[in-house]
Amino acid sequence: MDKMPYAEPYKIKMVEAIKSTSKEERIEAIKQAGYNLFNLRSEDVLVDLITDSGTGAMSDKQWSAMMLGDEAYAGSRSFFKMKDTIKSILGFDFVLPTHQGRAAENVLFSALVKEGDIVPGNSHFDTTKGHIEFRKATCIDCTIDEAFDPTLIHPFKGNANIEKLEETIKKYKNNIPFVIMTVTCNNGGGQPVSLKNLKAVRAVCDKYDLPLFFDSARFAENAYFIKKREEGYADKTIKEIVAEMFVLADGMTMSSKKDAIVNIGGFIAMRSEDLYKKCSVFNIMFEGYLTYGGMAGRDMAALAQGLDENTEFPYLDARISQVEYLGKRLKEEGIPVMEPFGGHAIYIDALRFLPHIPQVHFPAQVLGIELYIEAGVRGVEIGTVLADRDPVTREERPPKTELLRLAIPRRVYTNNHMEVIVWGLKKVWERRKELKGLELDYEAPIMRHFTATFKRK
Ligand SMILES: Cc1ncc(COP(=O)(O)O)c(C=O)c1O
Structure with missing residues (x-):
């Protein structure tokens, strides 16, 4: 009773009418x-x-960032603002903008997935699965069994079953281009993955020399649950937890329409320059030039601001x-x-x-x-x-x-x-x-x- 009730840390400046129907x-x-x-x-x-997805309300700072958007075809200032924010929050050096999350998947998978491949992970989202199956490859869901009982209370129902993951890797080793972890799992009920589990997945990937990617649409919400539920993280900031999560990944796909609170946008971020070059070919073909990839400059500016606010x-x-x-x-x-x-x-x-x-x-x-x-x-x-x-x-x-x-x-x-x-x-x-x-x-x-x-x- 003594606890102060929570209130939104903002007030409403603009409203949109909605219609009632019979x-x-x-x-x-x-x-x-x-x-x-x-x-x-x-x-x-x-x-x-x-x-x-794409339905959030942008802040005054995001709207004002839009006014400062640079619409240059190549070398846009807004791209560099976005790239710098991604580097500072998520730690990746190479960034390709895309028009949304599935486009990031399309570009990355064009570079990495071929017919007959197996992609292990946790509760692959439907567009992820769609883009993998479209390439005649297969997803293997290694999510823990607890995730499938909607009544069972478990703090991290997005976790991968590490034994199942390792068995899958052993069985299909030569056909696995990478492992993908979805944080949080949309299809699995918006459930998070613990840092302990992400670290264990990383260790398995290291053992078998496999890259690890995060499908990161709701990475900040995942970090929030780590702070709230995982031992040792209560006093860390969201940005510190995010950094600890992403240091484990070789790259990420992002639908910015969720945790970057923009109406449209996405990106791929990665550590490897070689992979960046491979993906660049597909990005130019499917999305647009390397510094806009299907996004307006103003949207990249709003995205950068949104990433910062939402962490x-x-x-x-x-x-x-x-x-x-x-x-x-x-x-x-x-x-x-x-x-x-x-x-x-x-x-x-x-x-x-x-x-x-x-x-x-x-x-x-x-x-x-x-x-x-x-x-x-x-x-x-x-x-x-x-x-x-x-x-x-x-x-x-x-x-x-x-x-x-x-x-x-x-x-x-x-x-x-x-x-x-x-x-x-x-x-x-x-x-x-x-x-x-x-x-x-x-x-x-x-x-x-x-x-x-x-x-x-
Ligand atoms: C976990 C996850 N990954 C990828 C996507 C695809 O993103 P987009 O809708 O921006 O194409 C979504 C969209 O809902 C998602 O929830």
Whole structure:
């Protein structure tokens, strides 16, 4: 009781109106959208939790940095500002800007991944997996088993199982271009990786002479959890923890739309000049010249400022406390949520919410549709639709967890918005037994979740 309540370490200077719709309008809108939440117009959404990617609110300092952006095609001042910030916070000498995270993956994997390769890691994100499988290579998920039980409390559910990782490396040694660790794991419920685990992964990579890359979209949130949960880090700053994490990596891919709080942007950073040269060829081909790679100068300027702001504790504390607030409120109301709560999102466990709907009829997608209809809240399915079919057999491959992700944009919503989400889910919970599954109407051959359409059963 004596503890001062947390408050956001900022005040709001500009607001954007959002529109309310009636339940009837939402029933029609989602039908027109083919029961795919991606196909909705954002105007028809009240609280948009489809992603925390590119949806954050920039600070006054970021906006003013944009005004100072240098739009030179080559040698932009803003590129060097970004490069220097990356060097000082993450420690890498070589940087290639890209238009977003998957573009960084495309460029890096063009240089490193070939047909038949095996890429071990922890809960590879869908674009990572997509770009690896597109090259007829395979991801092997070495995440610890505890990660797949949504009720089990474990401080670092993003950790790799070191024995499994080593076995995989021994088995496929000659076909492994690198190991990739995702910090935090988006697909795994926004769960972090401990520094102890990252160090152990590094040791295995050293033993087998393999490079280690971090998929770093939410690296600052990962560092926050290390500070909060791992012994010996409570008194370190976020920037000190980040430095200790990244000294272990040979390079990183980054979707700056998350932990650098920009609306668009990404980059690859690395230590090796040789790799930089290899990647440069693909960067120029796919993204743009080496000092802009698909980004406007002003966006690189905002990115540099965002990286600095988002590696400060008070900001991260307020952000993650808001996510936790939503999780606790849902739990209080008896809604089955994945625990521990993620850094950027709360994940609703569709297997416990709708146990009567088999995974091949997409219960998490059903839940997302019903939450939208009830309250105008848009989440996203992280389940069988996202998992895609097996690329070889074309069979469905339902994942171990079936989740509705409610990703909270950074610095955008208040806790009153969180209450609307709680209210909506309670309403769906009350009528959960009446809900039926879905069937696919259309699906693309890869990354189908973005464009698939469905029929109600
Ligand atoms: C862990 C992770 N890696 C990579 C990406 C891809 O980034 P982008 O959406 O910027 O292409 C994402 C996006 O959500 C992500 O969460």
